[in-house]
Amino acid sequence: MKLQLTCALLLIAGATWAQSNLEEKREAYGKIAQSGTKEQKDAATQELLEIAKTTKSESELEFANNFLYRLGHQDSADSLRSVIAKKFPKSVTARGVYIQDVFYKQEGAKAKEKSYNHLIKNWPVDKTASDNVAYDYVIASVAKSFADEGNKEKALYYLDQMNERFWRAQGYIPVATKLLQQGDTVAALPLIQTAINDAEYYINLPKEQKDNKAGFAAVGYPGYVSQLAEIYDAQGKQTEALQLIERAIALVPEQAPRFSVTYFKGLEAAGRKLEALQQLEILYKQGEFTHKENMKALYTGLNGSDSGVDAYFTRLDGEVIKGIRDHIKEMEAYKPAPAFELLNLKGETVSLASLKGKVVVLDFWATWCQPCIRSFPGMQAAQVLYENDDDVQFLFINTWERDKAYKQNVVDFIAKNKYPFQVLYDDQKDAETGEVLAAKYGVQGIPAKFIIDKEGNIRYFLTGSTPNVDYIKLEMRELIESAKKPYKG
Template sequence: MRLKLTVGLLCLATFGYAQRNGVDKFQQYRPIWEKGTLAQKDSLAAVLMSEAKTYQTEPEYRTTINLMYALGHEDKKAVLETIAKKKFPKGSLTRDAFITEVYYKAETAADKEKSYKELVKRWPVEKFKGEELTYDYALGTLAQSFAKAGDAKKATDYLGQMQERFWRGNGYLPTAQALLAAGDTTAAAPLLKTAMDDAYYYISLPEEQKDNKARFAAMGYASSMSSYVGILVNRGKYTEALDYIEKALAVAPEQADALSSVYYKSLMGTGRKLEAYNILTKLYAKGQFNVEGDLKKLYQDLNGTMAGYERFNAGLKEELVKTVRDHIKEMETYKAAPAFELLNLKGEKVSLASLKGKVVVLDFWATWCQPCVRSFPGMQAAQTLYENDDDVQFLFINTWERDKDYKNNVTAFIAKNNYPFEVLYDDQKDAVTGEVLAAKFGVKGIPAKFIIDKDGQIRYALTGSSSNVDYIKLEMKELIEAAKKPHKG
């Protein structure tokens, strides 16, 4: 099909982006949806809309729908979704829409169960080979709902219907943690052990057999192991707990930090006090100040006195500060921050220009981003530290939201958690590039934080975050105080 292309899109052929057999279309057009101008994106969207008239299969529609999302053409994405769902009423697009718009929005466990039964009746899992994980996700949230409702039996029964073994290392965990939160260790323990054992299976595979599924399964290992071993520790089964931990560290030494808390408690319980003390000092020196009670106890036991403890403690804190300062050097940069003017929760305009003369902390986040959410108590502590400093401003930039009703969701989230944050919506697209602010800052993953100095220069940029409140508070203090000082260019 011959289509008339605008000048902006003609460069596709020049740079070798023209469609080729065997090349994934989404990746083929990456240079345009990632770095193209608004004119190029609009031209490509127009071409794809015309091309869509020839589509015969649902996968063709799905790829182009994803492309429209990447190009920022939500209107055309919606049009194609409507056409595809009408054309394939029993296809995966209508199924996914049902899951998003009906199933996941069901509030009670009973309503969610009713929706799940409708889901598998209208779109039986056996008709979607290779997409079992979609149903496993749904089963995981259904089981978690029943766990929170106090129905451990139904929670366990639904988890048992999961088909993807690699997913169980992560999929079982939220339900087990919900049961633990309710004090039901009897029901939680076997779920955690299953998750732990499945993850261990993938971790211990020969390196040449480890694919993406195996690597993903391994991600849940430390959490399920810590929770399960935590149960053993609370039951006084220290020797059994140690066996599991040391077995884990033998095949996955990189999990040492994540297992430190249960490891030192197990060592204490079996009388291996010096080893426990060594782990505790490292934890404390990394900002885990909540372990100080046990640290003091072991210091007393090993030294026979508390003499010298305060000097020892101060030394650990100095070590932590040095570690943080060395770490933030890796985040150093010096470039002008992109200008912006965004709306806050009240509908008021907030611009970077209006904050000149202040150190500005930007935190890009989304309601669905768990690492973002886990870092918020620490960010709140950091903001509180500077609440009387008129030269520092924290801005929480809400970006990449997936729900059409994102503004209400964001407002509800902030209100529910009583966060005193200045939240801005990152939904203003650049007139030339079509990019939102996150793209202008080069954000590839969230949470992403930027520390901007009083002259509007980005001094530090970091991606990811700890959930350790004390560490975040200290890290942000070091970043902010460094940004207050003149740049040594």
């Protein structure tokens, strides 16, 4: 009865499409895509395919394309996307196909410029539209290519064409960084300052006016400020650098740890040795040990000798481990891990059942996921730590790939970086649920890591990561050693 009702509702939705509210439809299909049963998803898929066959409406086709993709039917979605682009050559979909399939395949600034000119000729920018950030991605790419080739004038010209204030720092900062590498600080400074100004504009908006755009604009703020402070520091303007950092910390105190490296330099230059050491302690407690020699020098200077420095670091090391143990308590879980049989890069089947008796570390990742990739050196260090422990197995589950040639892309990526990882392809859909493994594990974002104990139970689940190699290694050790112990509830 439930399935019949679901199908009936979907069929009615198709019949009365023109009269119904599109947002309501998106909400209904969104719930099915996210948490519907296999029967509901199958019914939704059939309805979407029927809409794709019969409708002449661009909006309906785009709706069907979007939800076919979300329901895991990428091939059908890609085919429909091509159909939309042909039927509606001036549509947003056609524009997206051109950007993805033509523009991003261009090499060199001139080729990209020519492709961009074709884009705006055939799909002119509408200043009143809400999706102009799509053009900004393209403009930023053109500007960066000209900067890479040393054509500053063209790079700056294209940056000036950007449409969305909340996003333009994503174009400005890469060009500014390239200009700095080329020794052109004069041209780079205004770009960085503009990025800072934009971020501060959104940070200072009243709470009721803040939205996703504001959050996106503000997320890079600590990096922009640190980059400008580094320039001031190199120019001998330590006072200006320190003022800049302290102003930023006052504005976003929750982001204070992200300023610690630059703040330390400014404090040290200003003779504020104790405060400088305290900033390095913040970094140390986060598992960043690269400033240990600076800490020793500051400690010795403040105390008049190096007596007690070993005890000082022993205490800090204890705080690091305690912090990690407190942190991983938040990641605790205890439930049976969904079974799987997936192929590795050699075409061999690897199953969870075959690993019973081992602690298994699953790391869900994709080649396009920068946080995943940034965490890999740390994960490699953790794997090396356990390379002689037969009771521990690391598996790197490649999922959510967007390119049809994903298998070769994965092989090339692993070979290029010489990662000694056991990689499995998450492309086998469950016969009953129609889900890939990431969905069965409840993965909402990547990187996502699961620590499974010897009895096959998930003991820890964590998302996101840090590029800090030492911290990842320490964290993984604590997670794995805890999972080796019997569960106490």
